[in-house]
Amino acid sequence: MEDTTRFKRFLKEKNLPTPWCPGCGNGIILKSTCDAFDELNLDTDKTVVVSGIGCSGRSAGFFNLDSVHTAHGRAIPMAEGIKIANENLHVVVLSGDGDLLGIGGNHLLHASRRNTPITIICFSNEIYGMTGGQVSPTSKQGAKTITTPDGCKDTPINVQALIKAHNCFYARTTTFHLKHLKKCIVEALRHPGLAFVDVICQCIVNNGRRIGFKDGYDMLMHYKNTYKINENADLLKEGEIGITKVGVVK
Amino acid sequence: MSKLLLQGNQAIVYAAERAGLGFFAGYPITPASEILLEFVGRKRVKVLQMEDEIASINAIIGASLAGRKTMTATSGPGFSLMQESIGLAHMMEVPLVIVNVQRVGPSTGMPTFPAQGDIMQSRFGSHGDYCPIVFYPNSVEELYQHTFSAFNAAEESLSPVILLSDGFISHIYETVELKTYPTVDRTRPPLGMGRRHFTGLTHKDNTKPVTSDPEVHRALLRHLKKKCEDVSEKYNFYEYIGNDTADTLLISYGALSRAAYKFRDKYALFRPIRIFPIIKDLKEIAEQYESVIIMEMNLGQYRNQVESVVHKHVELVSLTGGKIDLKEIWDKLTAIKGRGRKRVSVAD
Ligand SMILES: Cc1ncc(C[n+]2csc(CCOP(=O)(O)OP(=O)(O)O)c2C)c(N)n1
Ligand code: SF4
Ligand SMILES: [Mg+2]
Numbered sequence A: 001m002e003d004t005t006r007f008k009r010f011l012k013e014k015n016l017p018t019p020w021c022p023g024c025g026n027g028i029i030l031k032s033t034c035d036a037f038d039e040l041n042l043d044t045d046k047t048v049v050v051s052g053i054g055c056s057g058r059s060a061g062f063f064n065l066d067s068v069h070t071a072h073g074r075a076i077p078m079a080e081g082i083k084i085a086n087e088n089l090h091v092v093v094l095s096g097d098g099d100l101l102g103i104g105g106n107h108l109l110h111a112s113r114r115n116t117p118i119t120i121i122c123f124s125n126e127i128y129g130m131t132g133g134q135v136s137p138t139s140k141q142g143a144k145t146i147t148t149p150d151g152c153k154d155t156p157i158n159v160q161a162l163i164k165a166h167n168c169f170y171a172r173t174t175t176f177h178l179k180h181l182k183k184c185i186v187e188a189l190r191h192p193g194l195a196f197v198d199v200i201c202q203c204i205v206n207n208g209r210r211i212g213f214k215d216g217y218d219m220l221m222h223y224k225n226t227y228k229i230n231e232n233a234d235l236l237k238e239g240e241i242g243i244t245k246v247g248v249v250k
Numbered sequence B: 001m002s003k004l005l006l007q008g009n010q011a012i013v014y015a016a017e018r019a020g021l022g023f024f025a026g027y028p029i030t031p032a033s034e035i036l037l038e039f040v041g042r043k044r045v046k047v048l049q050m051e052d053e054i055a056s057i058n059a060i061i062g063a064s065l066a067g068r069k070t071m072t073a074t075s076g077p078g079f080s081l082m083q084e085s086i087g088l089a090h091m092m093e094v095p096l097v098i099v100n101v102q103r104v105g106p107s108t109g110m111p112t113f114p115a116q117g118d119i120m121q122s123r124f125g126s127h128g129d130y131c132p133i134v135f136y137p138n139s140v141e142e143l144y145q146h147t148f149s150a151f152n153a154a155e156e157s158l159s160p161v162i163l164l165s166d167g168f169i170s171h172i173y174e175t176v177e178l179k180t181y182p183t184v185d186r187t188r189p190p191l192g193m194g195r196r197h198f199t200g201l202t203h204k205d206n207t208k209p210v211t212s213d214p215e216v217h218r219a220l221l222r223h224l225k226k227k228c229e230d231v232s233e234k235y236n237f238y239e240y241i242g243n244d245t246a247d248t249l250l251i252s253y254g255a256l257s258r259a260a261y262k263f264r265d266k267y268a269l270f271r272p273i274r275i276f277p278i279i280k281d282l283k284e285i286a287e288q289y290e291s292v293i294i295m296e297m298n299l300g301q302y303r304n305q306v307e308s309v310v311h312k313h314v315e316l317v318s319l320t321g322g323k324i325d326l327k328e329i330w331d332k333l334t335a336i337k338g339r340g341r342k343r344v345s346v347a348d
Helices: A006-010 A026-039 A056-062 A075-085 A097-103 A105-114 A159-165 A178-190 A216-226 B008-018 B033-039 B053-065 B076-092 B119-124 B140-157 B214-235 B254-263 B281-287 B301-310 B326-335 B343-347
Strands: A047-051 A066-069 A090-096 A119-124 A169-174 A195-200 A240-243 B003-007 B021-026 B046-049 B069-074 B096-104 B110-114 B133-135 B160-166 B173-177 B197-199 B238-241 B248-251 B268-272 B274-276 B291-296 B314-318
Touching: A006 A026, A026 A056, A026 A090, A026 A119, A026 A178, A047 A056, A047 A075, A056 A066, A056 A090, A056 B197, A075 A090, A075 A097, A075 A105, A075 B021, A075 B046, A075 B053, A090 A097, A097 A105, A097 A119, A105 A159, A105 B053, A119 A178, A159 A169, A159 A195, A169 A178, A178 A195, A178 A240, B003 B008, B003 B140, B008 B021, B008 B033, B008 B069, B008 B096, B008 B140, B008 B160, B008 B173, B021 B033, B021 B053, B033 B046, B046 B053, B053 B069, B053 B076, B053 B096, B069 B076, B069 B140, B076 B096, B076 B119, B076 B160, B076 B197, B076 B214, B096 B140, B119 B160, B119 B274, B119 B301, B133 B140, B133 B214, B140 B160, B140 B173, B140 B214, B160 B254, B214 B274, B238 B281, B248 B281, B254 B268, B254 B291, B254 B326, B268 B281, B281 B301, B291 B301, B301 B314, B314 B326
Parallel strands: A047 A066, A047 A090, A066 B197, A090 A119, A119 A195, A169 A195, B021 B046, B021 B069, B069 B096, B096 B160, B133 B160, B248 B268, B248 B291, B291 B314
Antiparallel strands: A169 A240, B003 B173, B096 B110, B133 B274, B238 B268
C-alpha cells in the first residue's frame, strides 16, 4: 500500500497549527504541494519556497525547507533573484491572487516575459482574505464583497491569457480535484521555464459565507459541480480546468 | 597599481566588482544610470535590468539570501520605491548595498542637478525602527574606497548598507588608484542549506513568526540596533580639519563639502563620511568651538540629527536647486552674525 505520510518530510510539523480558518482551502494546497515535492523526490537542500503577504502568504513558513516570506506582492522578483543567483535551486512561489495579480501583477507580467524558471502556485480565492474580504483582481463580475456591496463592476484578470501570451506553462485546477491539483503542481515543477498553477480555492470566512455558502465543504461541492477537466487544451474556457498546451520554451 | 581616470559612478562599479559583487539588479534613472550601464558585459557579475526599483531591491534580497554579494543603484524616486523592502531586508538581516545618487527633488524635480535631499530618507525612509549604516563620500577616489566599506559593513552587520552619492560627485571624472582593500566574506550559509524561515514578521531565530509577544519584538529591535551600531564603530570615517584661530565649526558632507575647503582658514571643518549612525566624536569636536554651522543641499535634514548629538543650536546654510556657488555660500555664512574667525585672533 502507498505510504500516505511521506509528504510530511516537507512539512515543518513543529510550526503547526497554521493560522487558517477551519474549512479554508489553503491547507489543501499546502499538502498537495508537499505531495508533489515527494512524488518528484525533490532534494530538500535544493528546494526553496517563497511567499508574499496574505493568508496564503503564510504557507512558506510551514515547509521543512529554507523559506522566504517577502513583502506584499514581491515574491516573484525575490524568487527570480534566488533562482538567477543559484540555478541549481528549485524555487517555488506560493501566494495569493491579490498578492500575485494585484499589487505584484507587474512582476508577473515581466517574469513571464523573461520566462524565469520558477514555479508559481496561486491561491485564487477571488478575495483579499487576510484583510477581511475586499474585492480582488480575480473576483468575478457581480461578486459581492465588503468593498463591492452592489457587485463587482470589473472583469476579473485573465491571467491565463497573460501567461500564455509569453508561452509559459499555465494550469488551472481546484482544491476539490486533489489528484489533478497534485498533477498540475508536479507538471509545473517539471517544466523548464516559468510555470503558473492557478488553484481555485475556498475562503469560507471572508468570501464564501457572504455569497451563500454554508461551509468549506459546500464550496468544494460547488467546484466539483462547476469545473470539468479538459486536458491539453490550447486555452481553457470558463468552467474548465486542466494543463494547457505549452508552446516552445525559449 | 594602475591609475585610471574614472567617473564617480564608474568607480563604484570598479570597486564593487573587486569587493566581490556577484549580482546587480537595477532600473535606469538619472544620475545613476551609468552604474547599470557599466556592469553590462562584466562576466563576474550577473546583471538584471528589472521592471522597476521594487523588483530590483527584491531581486537582490533574494540573490543575497542565495549567497551572492548584491547591489542596486538608483536616485531619489527609485529610492522611495525601495523603502518598504529596505525595512524587510533589515528584518530578515540581508546584507546588500544600495547606491543612491541624489538629484533635486521632491518628485521628478531637477533630474540632472545634484542635491542632498535624501538624508532623512536614508535614515528613516522605511516604516518602523531600524538603524542603517550610511556612507557619503565626496570624491571619485572615496566613492571607490567606500564602496568596499559599504560591502564589508553589509556583510559584518548582515544588513542593507546605503552608499550615498550625488549628481555632482557621481558625474565628475578624477583619477583613481585601483587599490584592493580587504573584503569580508559571507558567513551565513546560502538558501538551500537549512530549514530556516526568513520573514518580515517579528520572529525569533529564523524559525517562525511570533506576532503577539512584545518582548520578542523588543529583543529583535535591540538586536538589530546594537548589531548595526557595533559594526558601524569599525567604520568611523570622517575628516576633521581643526582651526585654532576659528570659533566656529563648519559641518558639510558630499558634494558641498568640496566647497567648504575654500573656507578652511576661517572655520574649522568637519565632514562625516559615515553619516549614519552619526560619528560620536562630533560631540567632543563641536565642544571646542563656540558655534556650529552646517551647510547642506536641502532645508536642514542633517542639522536636526546633528543637533541631537552635539546638544547645541546649529546654524544652517541651505543651498537648494542644485546650485553650488562660492559667493552665495560666503554671503550666507557671513550673514550668520558673529560667527567665523575669532575676533581676538583678527586683532592679534
Ligand atoms: C504594501 C501593503 N499593502 C497592504 C497590505 C495589507 N494586506 C495584507 S494581505 C492583503 C491582501 C492579501 O490578499 P491575497 O493575496 O489574495 O491573499 P489571501 O489572504 O486571500 O490568501 C493586503 C491588502 C500589506 N501587508 N502591505
Ligand atoms: S480568511 Fe479566508 S483565506 Fe484567510 S484563512 Fe480564513 S478562510 Fe482562509
Ligand atoms: Mg486571495
